[in-house]
Amino acid sequence: METGKISSLQMMMLLYPTIVATSILDVPSITAKYAKHDLWMSPILASVIGFITVYIAVKLNKLYPDLTIIQISEEIIGRYVGKVIGGLFLFFYVQTTGTIVRSYGEFIVGSFLFNTPISVIMVSMVVLCAFAVYGGLEVLGRITQLLFPLFTLPLILLIIFLSPEFDFLNIFPILEDGIMPPVKGAIVPAGWFTEFFLIAFLLPFLVDREKGMKYGMVSVLIVMITLVLVNLIVLFVFGTTTASKVYPLMDVSRYISVADFFENLESVTMAVWIGGAFVKTAVFYYAAAIGTAQLLNLKDYRSVIWPIGILIIEFSFWSVNSSMDLESYLNRTFPLYAFIIQTSIPLFLLVLATIRKRKSAFHS
Numbered sequence: 001m002e003t004g005k006i007s008s009l010q011m012m013m014l015l016y017p018t019i020v021a022t023s024i025l026d027v028p029s030i031t032a033k034y035a036k037h038d039l040w041m042s043p044i045l046a047s048v049i050g051f052i053t054v055y056i057a058v059k060l061n062k063l064y065p066d067l068t069i070i071q072i073s074e075e076i077i078g079r080y081v082g083k084v085i086g087g088l089f090l091f092f093y094v095q096t097t098g099t100i101v102r103s104y105g106e107f108i109v110g111s112f113l114f115n116t117p118i119s120v121i122m123v124s125m126v127v128l129c130a131f132a133v134y135g136g137l138e139v140l141g142r143i144t145q146l147l148f149p150l151f152t153l154p155l156i157l158l159i160i161f162l163s164p165e166f167d168f169l170n171i172f173p174i175l176e177d178g179i180m181p182p183v184k185g186a187i188v189p190a191g192w193f194t195e196f197f198l199i200a201f202l203l204p205f206l207v208d209r210e211k212g213m214k215y216g217m218v219s220v221l222i223v224m225i226t227l228v229l230v231n232l233i234v235l236f237v238f239g240t241t242t243a244s245k246v247y248p249l250m251d252v253s254r255y256i257s258v259a260d261f262f263e264n265l266e267s268v269t270m271a272v273w274i275g276g277a278f279v280k281t282a283v284f285y286y287a288a289a290i291g292t293a294q295l296l297n298l299k300d301y302r303s304v305i306w307p308i309g310i311l312i313i314e315f316s317f318w319s320v321n322s323s324m325d326l327e328s329y330l331n332r333t334f335p336l337y338a339f340i341i342q343t344s345i346p347l348f349l350l351v352l353a354t355i356r357k358r359k360s361a362f363h364s
Contacts, residue, residue, distance in 0.1 A: 002290060002301070004138030008211035011202050013148045014141060015219040018283045019050075020151070020226055021276030022103055023192045025247045027227050028234040030331065032243035035185035038175060039235060039242065042185035043227035049343060050193030050220035056346045057196070058213045061203040063353050069200040069346065070294045076353045085345065086295045090288060092341040094308060097284040098315025099329065101125055104277045105316070106323045111250065112270065122316050129282040130309045133289055134302055137205050140282055147275050154253070154269040155226065158233050161256045166236035189227065191335030196220060197342035201287040285312065 006014075031039040057069075064072045069089060074082030105122040113121065132140055175182075196216065203212050234248040237255060245251050253266035288308050293301035320326040 002137055002205055004136040004141075005205055005207045006137055006141035006202070008206055008208050008215040010141035010145055011199065011206060011212070012215040012219040012222075013144045014202065014279065014283055015196060015199065015216070016148070016222055016226075017144065017151050017276035017279040018198060019192055019195055019219075019223045019280075021273065021280040022100060023189060023227060024230055024276075025107065025249055025273065026330065027189055028231050028242050028248040029245050030188045031182075031185035031231060032235075032240070032248075033185070035182040036176075036240055036243075037171060037173065037235070038182045039185055040171070040228050040231045041182035043189055043224050043231065045182060045186035046189035046193050046227075047220055047224035049190040049339070050196045050223065051217060053194050053196045053343050053346070054199055054213070054216040054220055056343065056350050057200040058203065058216060060200065060346060060350050060353065061209070061212065063350075063357060065209070066204050068204055068291065068294060069197075069349075070291045072200075072353075073349060076349050076356065083295060085349075086291065088341060088345070090291050090295060092337075093284055093288040093291065094311050095315045095319060096338075097281060097288060097312045098317075099319050099326070099334075100277070100281050100284060101312060102316040102320055103326060103330075104274075104281070106326060107247070108274075110323065111247065123313060125278065125281060126285075126309050126313055129278065129285050130305055132278075132282045133286045134305055137202070137286065140279075140286060143282075144279050147279065150272050151276055154249075154272050155229060155233075157256070157268065158249075158253065159229070162233060162237060162252065165255055166233075167239065168236060170235050170239040171232070187335050188331055191330075191338040193220070193223070194338040194342040197346060198283055198287055200346070201290060285309070288312075 027043065028039065031042040035042050060069065060072055061067075064075055067075065070086040073085040073089075076082065077085060101122045104125055105118040108121050109116060109118050132143060196219070199212070199216050203209060206212055230249060234242050234245075234252055237252050238245065238248060242248050250266050250269060253269045285305075285308070289305050290301045292298075292304045292308060296304075298304065320329055
């Protein structure tokens, strides 16, 4: 079904933009609403969910090395109930991919291409990702390897050129209202950290699977550090007004002006973010495609790529009606929804699988 192979390093490079692409724009304002001065702590607390999710996925893969989560569900619970569980995973990934595409469309229309129909922007992204997914996992790995150095560029430029504007006193007082505000601020980012469960669709195709745990954990760590740095940059510039910004990172990029030459770097931030959104959409799209093929016992996942693409576009309209609905969904519904599908259910499967393995070992 999938003949391509990637390395653990390529897997890490795939996971990094997959998590960071959407969160990097929204995390500062979302966490600032609850954590205020302590918004930089929230990604650290949220990353705990990421580490746990990667651990669960890798442990499941070690028990069933050549299977994805769709096939593992049938092995552990049985064919029929396993297919229901697999169907839940696939519904989540198709619907979430639609939400990602909608978020991408809303951002582009709201910030740059004001007169362009959002449908044109979303369909263009889905078609582009469809061709990438059709090329297979190896193609996705190489594309991401090519783009990965660019994902760090905006962060480096922001730190270098904005450092004269930093007011480091904005970080104080630390934990003025205790630990609960940062914990509340961590709830939404924790939903994004559960997306590391996508590793379960990548582990069977690694050439160096023994390094899967190491690079999975490293990817969580790098994402956490990135989000902490982004929150600190925004905090040092905007202070407590961060919560009132829709896209704080884009706003802070507009502050850059060096010798009347380095200006309007929000265009650079946007360009790199679009690359990240492409990788994120493609990885979710790939998981949905290969998972659907395995659920239906098809020999090749490529036959379902275009039908799933149509579903993704439909869900991008069905899931939310406006940018306000999208914000409400991401802040209220998605964290719990993602935690149940990508962390709680896999943990339940791991517990069942471990019990079954111990019973079989005891009887033998």
